[in-house]
Amino acid sequence: MIEIKNVNKVFYQGDKVINALSDINLNIAQGSIFGVIGSSGAGKSTLIRCVNLLERPTSGEVFVDGVDLTKLSEQQLTQTRRKIGMIFQHFNLLSSRTVFNNIALPLELAGESKSKIKTKVEGLLKLVGLVDKRDVYPANLSGGQKQRVAIARALASDPKVLLCDEATSALDPATTISILELLRKINKELNLTILLITHEMAVVKGICQEVAIIGDGKLVENGSVGDIFAHPKTELAREFIRSTLDLSIPGDYKERLQTERVENSYPLIRLEFTGASVDAPVISHVAREFNIDISILSSNMDYVGGVKFGLMLAEFIGSEACADKAIQYLKEQKIELEVLGYVI
Amino acid sequence: MSFNAITMWWAENTRLIELLVDSLWETLVMVFTSGFIGFAVGIPLGVLLHLSKKNGLLENMVLNKVLGVVVNIGRSIPFIILLVALIPVTRFIVGSSIGTAAAIVPLTIGAIPFIARLVEGALLEVPSGLVEAAQAMGAKPIQIINKVLLPEALPGIINAVTITLVTLVGYSAMAGTVGGGGLGDVGIRYGYQRFDATVMMITIVILVILVQMIQSLGDYLVKRVDHR
Numbered sequence: 001m002i003e004i005k006n007v008n009k010v011f012y013q014g015d016k017v018i019n020a021l022s023d024i025n026l027n028i029a030q031g032s033i034f035g036v037i038g039s040s041g042a043g044k045s046t047l048i049r050c051v052n053l054l055e056r057p058t059s060g061e062v063f064v065d066g067v068d069l070t071k072l073s074e075q076q077l078t079q080t081r082r083k084i085g086m087i088f089q090h091f092n093l094l095s096s097r098t099v100f101n102n103i104a105l106p107l108e109l110a111g112e113s114k115s116k117i118k119t120k121v122e123g124l125l126k127l128v129g130l131v132d133k134r135d136v137y138p139a140n141l142s143g144g145q146k147q148r149v150a151i152a153r154a155l156a157s158d159p160k161v162l163l164c165d166e167a168t169s170a171l172d173p174a175t176t177i178s179i180l181e182l183l184r185k186i187n188k189e190l191n192l193t194i195l196l197i198t199h200e201m202a203v204v205k206g207i208c209q210e211v212a213i214i215g216d217g218k219l220v221e222n223g224s225v226g227d228i229f230a231h232p233k234t235e236l237a238r239e240f241i242r243s244t245l246d247l248s249i250p251g252d253y254k255e256r257l258q259t260e261r262v263e264n265s266y267p268l269i270r271l272e273f274t275g276a277s278v279d280a281p282v283i284s285h286v287a288r289e290f291n292i293d294i295s296i297l298s299s300n301m302d303y304v305g306g307v308k309f310g311l312m313l314a315e316f317i318g319s320e321a322c323a324d325k326a327i328q329y330l331k332e333q334k335i336e337l338e339v340l341g342y343v344i
Numbered sequence: 345m346s347f348n349a350i351t352m353w354w355a356e357n358t359r360l361i362e363l364l365v366d367s368l369w370e371t372l373v374m375v376f377t378s379g380f381i382g383f384a385v386g387i388p389l390g391v392l393l394h395l396s397k398k399n400g401l402l403e404n405m406v407l408n409k410v411l412g413v414v415v416n417i418g419r420s421i422p423f424i425i426l427l428v429a430l431i432p433v434t435r436f437i438v439g440s441s442i443g444t445a446a447a448i449v450p451l452t453i454g455a456i457p458f459i460a461r462l463v464e465g466a467l468l469e470v471p472s473g474l475v476e477a478a479q480a481m482g483a484k485p486i487q488i489i490n491k492v493l494l495p496e497a498l499p500g501i502i503n504a505v506t507i508t509l510v511t512l513v514g515y516s517a518m519a520g521t522v523g524g525g526g527l528g529d530v531g532i533r534y535g536y537q538r539f540d541a542t543v544m545m546i547t548i549v550i551l552v553i554l555v556q557m558i559q560s561l562g563d564y565l566v567k568r569v570d571h572r
Contacts, residue, residue, distance in 0.1 A: 052480055054476060054479060078482045078483070079482060080482075081479070081481065081482035082481065084480070085480075086477070086480040088476075090471075090473055092473040092474050092476065092477035094474060094492060094495065094496060095496060095571050096495040096496050096498060096571055097495070105478075105481065106481045108491065109478075109481060109482060109487050109491070110482070137571040138571075139571055139572055157481070157482070163480075
């Protein structure tokens with residue numbers, strides 16, 4: 001549905017040349033939800049704006065539904081954009097129009113009749129669950145409600161593609177979930193292809209089937225969400241996965257942490273379970289087999305796309321020899337493991 | 345002062361009252377005619393200034409620079425000098441260089457760059473994301489202007505209209521220089537030059553009330569259209 005071919009984007013800032021996008025290639029299937037994740041400044045916003053040519057690529061081609069947008073005239077592009085919906089981080093609703101009239105705007109632009117606009121907008125209000133907010137101005141809506149209006153507006157011209165530019169980044173976690181649910185619903189009901197960019201791994205995990213990771217203007221990894229979570233090939237991918245888990249050592253533990261093993265101290269270990277790890281109840285097994293006690297400090301396990309993965313911080317309490325044997329055994333089970341230090 | 349005293353003063357000063365009514369009318373004609381024509385030209389000019397800016401919707405740096413310079417020249421000439429300097433133009437347009445109609449020409453020309461800059465400022469306050477969203481929706485440039493930029497900037501534009509009208513009330517006081525009449529002229533000739541403090545006070549009070557009414561009406565309209 002969306003095909004991005006050898007896209008480059010160069011910005012000039014005085015004498016400085018900034019390669020915002022270098023040689024990006026992406027293929028997004030009809031009806032799928034595709035996520036692009038990257039930290040701020042990675043070029044993901046530029047990438048999504050290249051899909052509807054709000055930003056014209058310096059070189060390369062962008063196909064949407066088989067049409068190469070970069071070859072269209074200004075007028076043809078305007079027409080084609082009506083079939084590409086877009087929502088934004090800051091909603092971009094017109095403050096001078098009510099909810100109804102905001103959703104009606106794309107239809108007005110296309111010159112639809114009043115009666116057609118009315119039926120269409122009322123259907124969309126029902127779809128996004130804002131029938132009672134019909135005549136309210138955006139200033140009186142919550143962030144989540146504003147994004148729902150924006151989604152309804154984007155859907156008004158029956159697009160084939162929906163672009164989401166950090167659509168949940170200004171929302172709280174609970175609202176994010178409800179917006180993602182709405183996106184999933186319209187993806188299913190309308191068979192709409194959704195391309196979303198975000199810096200939150202949780203969004204990708206929650207809704208996407210496929211994901212691309214972008215860093216420094218380059219596409220570093222790209223595949224099904226389960227695959228990326230199970231076998232991250234690059235350090236960047238691994239970092240993003242860790243960011244969803246975020247296990248840090250509590251302050252008082254940090255103070256007691258020694259770099260060398262001394263009398264009466266025990267190793268503090270970070271265990272990382274990935275798709276490659278043996279799927280077995282290893283923790284209790286190790287405790288039994290090697291006669292050590294395992295005290296779990298914190299742990300964050302998740303299940304995405306058929307793969308169990310996660311991070312765990314634990315103290316291995318027992319003799320040095322036993323602990324070493326346990327570590328050895330866990331490594332054989334393909335669990336990535338790092339001794340962070342020794343706790344007194 | 346009792347009611348009787350007022351009626352007596354009224355009866356004794358019918359000529360003065362006629363003069364005040366006439367000059368109030370002249371002031372209103374000058375302010376609103378030049379304001380109206382000024383907006384008709386100044387608002388599109390302000391829109392053009394905004395659109396032709398770098399990274400604007402219809403970026404055209406040459407046009408922007410030229411318009412900018414012209415507007416700045418118009419803004420920097422003191423009105424009293426403009427009034428005199430434009431006499432040949434005025435004579436060409438209205439056929440005479442004296443009278444109320446003649447004063448309207450320099451007032452209008454003085455107001456246009458003023459309005460253009462104010463409108464440009466009002467448009468600048470429309471978040472660029474809205475224009476971007478409209479572009480993504482497939483809006484043509486003219487649709488973006490009519491359906492996004494102008495409606496979103498409307499509170500600012502109404503504010504600009506108010507400020508302009510109040511300024512024109514002030515400028516119109518100088519219209520007496522070319523025989524334009526108006527309240528300001530009465531204040532200067534009768535109040536200042538003939539040391540008639542009563543006339544001076546009366547013209548000032550009427551002007552204050554006029555300005556107050558324009559400002560209150562403007563504020564009311566801004567409040568009505570502003571949903572931000």
